[in-house]
Amino acid sequence: MNDRPHDTKDAGKSDRQAALRHTHRSLPIALLRAREHVMGPIREMLNKSGVSEQKWRVLRVLDENGAMEQSHVAAQACLLLPSLTRMLHAMERDSQITRAPDRRDGRKSIVSITQIGQQILRDHADESAAIFAALEERYGATRLETLLDMLDALIDPSGDRPQPK
Amino acid sequence: MNDRPHDTKDAGKSDRQAALRHTHRSLPIALLRAREHVMGPIREMLNKSGVSEQKWRVLRVLDENGAMEQSHVAAQACLLLPSLTRMLHAMERDSQITRAPDRRDGRKSIVSITQIGQQILRDHADESAAIFAALEERYGATRLETLLDMLDALIDPSGDRPQPK
DNA sequence: CCCATTTACTTGCTTTGTTAATTAAATTGC
DNA sequence: GCAATTTAATTAACAAAGCAAGTAAATGGG
Numbered sequence: 001m002n003d004r005p006h007d008t009k010d011a012g013k014s015d016r017q018a019a020l021r022h023t024h025r026s027l028p029i030a031l032l033r034a035r036e037h038v039m040g041p042i043r044e045m046l047n048k049s050g051v052s053e054q055k056w057r058v059l060r061v062l063d064e065n066g067a068m069e070q071s072h073v074a075a076q077a078c079l080l081l082p083s084l085t086r087m088l089h090a091m092e093r094d095s096q097i098t099r100a101p102d103r104r105d106g107r108k109s110i111v112s113i114t115q116i117g118q119q120i121l122r123d124h125a126d127e128s129a130a131i132f133a134a135l136e137e138r139y140g141a142t143r144l145e146t147l148l149d150m151l152d153a154l155i156d157p158s159g160d161r162p163q164p165k
Numbered sequence: 166m167n168d169r170p171h172d173t174k175d176a177g178k179s180d181r182q183a184a185l186r187h188t189h190r191s192l193p194i195a196l197l198r199a200r201e202h203v204m205g206p207i208r209e210m211l212n213k214s215g216v217s218e219q220k221w222r223v224l225r226v227l228d229e230n231g232a233m234e235q236s237h238v239a240a241q242a243c244l245l246l247p248s249l250t251r252m253l254h255a256m257e258r259d260s261q262i263t264r265a266p267d268r269r270d271g272r273k274s275i276v277s278i279t280q281i282g283q284q285i286l287r288d289h290a291d292e293s294a295a296i297f298a299a300l301e302e303r304y305g306a307t308r309l310e311t312l313l314d315m316l317d318a319l320i321d322p323s324g325d326r327p328q329p330k
Numbered sequence: 331c332c333c334a335t336t337t338a339c340t341t342g343c344t345t346t347g348t349t350a351a352t353t354a355a356a357t358t359g360c
Numbered sequence: 361g362c363a364a365t366t367t368a369a370t371t372a373a374c375a376a377a378g379c380a381a382g383t384a385a386a387t388g389g390g
Binding site: 017022028030031034035036038042061063076078128129130132143148150154 | 182183184185186187188189190191192193194195196197198199200201202203204207222225226228229241243286287290291293294295297300304308309311312313315316317318319320
Binding site: 052054079080082083086087105106107108 | 375376377378379384385386
């Protein structure tokens with residue numbers, strides 16, 4: 001094992017060094033592990049049809065919000081602009097999305113989902129729903145809803161926060 | 166906006182297609198967005214010192230669990246073995262970790278963190294704690310603990326699950 | 331009007347992610 | 361004991377992530 005002084009509780013000195021949290025109690029790591037776990041069946045589903053996880057997110061975001069500029073797509077789909085730029089080229093080539101310059105602002109580029117893109121979403125809708133249902137069954141529907149609320153609140157501080165004063 | 170038939174409610178047919186969940190209610194996407202949000206300040210911290218997010222995880226996992234074989238490091242740090250292999254070469258070159266073959270099983274390779282590796286963790290411990298404290302302050306300590314418990318339960322089905330039935 | 335800044339996106343380069351194929355050391359079945 | 365299988369790690373090849381630097385179109389003073 002490891003015999004470093006893990007009990008960095010404090011020894012009287014106020015400038016004592018902080019201890020890192022146990023990785024199971026580190027929020028970023030916990031979120032990552034949880035996500036990897038949940039993504040398993042979805043990756044399987046997407047792999048079969050050759051859609052990447054990232055393109056799947058882009059399609060969903062576009063389908064949900066309609067045409068929007070690239071920066072917003074990137075923010076919503078958790079992608080960086082450089083990655084998105086390159087992905088959109090491929091998706092445009094495959095007619096899953098279209099791009100058009102904004103009339104008012106020549107810098108912006110407005111992205112839309114196409115029929116073909118929407119078809120990809122439809123093709124996976126049933127299986128996707130089944131995967132979610134299985135998770136709900138396993139984890140409990142109520143608890144899952146609570147978890148989703150808490151994750152939302154993490155991002156949007158103005159959310160349901162019951163102000164712990 | 167988008168005028169596709171979103172009201173896929175059903176039209177009498179029982180084999181009607183399922184609708185995709187709103188991305189804010191998709192657990193994988195919610196987890197990703199939450200993580201990206203929380204990682205912001207940590208990325209900033211790590212960028213300043215040139216440690217990648219992945220190497221940071223490897224160091225933490227090793228520091229926490231002591232020497233362990235590569236497969237376990239990969240599982241704990243949410244990395245695939247090929248990525249880990251490459252990373253460990255670089256980290257070994259930089260004396261952040263050492264590797265030794267397992268005496269009992271010649272296939273395995275046991276990885277350990279070095280003093281230099283531990284120093285990297287120490288160098289960021291205070292700032293890391295401050296970032297966490299800010300989050301705790303903003304989100305609420307109790308709620309944060311609950312969230313971590315729920316994330317743990319998501320992975321470990323045998324956990325605190327109050328058995329829905 | 332013009333120059334400096336900012337904003338939106340693109341390009342280049344290095345590191346990771348991902349899949350499949352390969353090597354080598356256990357393990358199992360006979 | 362030995363062939364067949366399984367397991368652990370590596371390598372290769374290519375897509376994608378991530379950062380820095382670059383381009384081009386707005387914007388904002390003076």
